[in-house]
Amino acid sequence: MSVTPKTALTIAGSDSGGGAGIQADLRTFFACGVHGMTAITAVTVQNSVGVQGFTEIPPDVVSAQIKAVAGDMGVDAAKTGMLATAEIITAVAKTLDEVHIGRNADVPFVVDPVAASMHGDALLREEALEAIRTELFPRATLVTPNLDEVRLLTGVEVTDRASQRDAARALLALGPMWVLVKGGHLYDDPECVDLLSDGVQFIELSARRIDTPHTHGGGDTLASSITAFLAKGLGVPDAVDEGKRFIERCVAEAYPLGEGVGPVSPFWRLA
Numbered sequence: 001m002s003v004t005p006k007t008a009l010t011i012a013g014s015d016s017g018g019g020a021g022i023q024a025d026l027r028t029f030f031a032c033g034v035h036g037m038t039a040i041t042a043v044t045v046q047n048s049v050g051v052q053g054f055t056e057i058p059p060d061v062v063s064a065q066i067k068a069v070a071g072d073m074g075v076d077a078a079k080t081g082m083l084a085t086a087e088i089i090t091a092v093a094k095t096l097d098e099v100h101i102g103r104n105a106d107v108p109f110v111v112d113p114v115a116a117s118m119h120g121d122a123l124l125r126e127e128a129l130e131a132i133r134t135e136l137f138p139r140a141t142l143v144t145p146n147l148d149e150v151r152l153l154t155g156v157e158v159t160d161r162a163s164q165r166d167a168a169r170a171l172l173a174l175g176p177m178w179v180l181v182k183g184g185h186l187y188d189d190p191e192c193v194d195l196l197s198d199g200v201q202f203i204e205l206s207a208r209r210i211d212t213p214h215t216h217g218g219g220d221t222l223a224s225s226i227t228a229f230l231a232k233g234l235g236v237p238d239a240v241d242e243g244k245r246f247i248e249r250c251v252a253e254a255y256p257l258g259e260g261v262g263p264v265s266p267f268w269r270l271a
């Protein structure tokens, strides 16, 4: 008899190059054995050399996508990626409350506060940072900023393991249950150490730094794998640990594609 898999919802932007965003999330959900569903927030025109532009989806259409799948199919865990504008963030926060997703509703909710592409192209309007802080973080089970996003959201400049802890504390003050301060951008460190904390526990997750320029979609792939493992019923520390081991292999298997930065790859999981 067929078995219905657990379900995960991503609320994020489309990457026409297929390396990040919705496309990375769906690929990761599939590789991790959960049924993926989407609420698309923006359509980017993007390839391996950068983002040439994007168009936002009207906030009521973003909300309608969330309600359509949550009401009918059910959501075991959800995540956000590129949200583009404050209006979309406000609509997402309100809708998640209505469909009972988020830290107070027992459905895990991961916020990956995407602000820019790895090439430095803005994916979030500047005024929307405050909406991420005040409307999304307090609803989040886990937030997963990279070091640029940590600086934008808290002003903390992370340069080493000690300042990674300061950043975790500053992020927790904004209201999420857990934070994962990703250390991929500490390029001088031979290890990629991500710090997970709920304010009581400080757990360093370490992996060797793989020598590759091809890391497009790495943050999305990590956050969506964690979301998949949460959908399957793991607690936050176990889901993040699994996610860290997942992303390490995906970076190791990243491939060149196009003239610029190639995508990380979950294909190994399907072999």
Ligand SMILES: Nc1ncnc2c1ncn2[C@@H]1O[C@H](COP(=O)(O)OP(=O)(O)O)[C@@H](O)[C@H]1O
Pocket (backbone or CB within 6 Å): 145, 146, 147, 182, 183, 184, 185, 192, 193, 194, 207, 208, 209, 210, 211, 212, 215, 217, 218, 219, 220, 222, 244, 247, 248, 251
């Ligand atoms: N070269 C690398 N080798 C191994 N893991 C990496 C590498 N670069 C990034 N990672 C890991 O990939 C994940 C995403 O990393 P990071 O670069 O910090 O965020 P983002 O992709 O959002 O900018 C983190 O778990 C990080 O430790």
Ligand SMILES: Cc1ncc(COP(=O)(O)O)c(N)n1
Pocket (backbone or CB within 6 Å): 012, 013, 014, 015, 020, 021, 022, 044, 046, 081, 082, 114, 116, 117, 118, 119, 123, 215, 216, 217, 218, 219, 220
């Ligand atoms: C639609 C979309 N969402 C997220 C990212 C971030 O990914 P990266 O940091 O690898 O550029 C992106 N480039 N595009």
